[in-house]
Amino acid sequence: MTIAKSANTWFQLPLETKLEYKSKLIQLHGLKCNRMNGNGCGNYFPFDMLTIDHIIPISMGGPVCEVHNLQLLCFRCHKRKTMNIDNKGRAFEFAARHRISEKPH
């Protein structure tokens, strides 16, 4: 089986593959909603309450199957992050610009 590197490959991955990624993330970080990128609440959840999130969204060119671009979020935080991105569209670019403007002169 070949996995094509098209934009929406993630949604076409078999469930088992996604569960492997999820187990991998749990091994690395524990059963925790990831707070390190400012997206999650940092609380612990049961396995079924955690979802896999792409830190840099696929729609913004983030790598699809790269563990470093994946994080665990609870349903609520995942939904909130997705809504924020959908609403603001350029949230990530804005954040990047903001950081640049904060650089000392």
Ligand SMILES: [Zn+2]
């Ligand atoms: Zn959360």
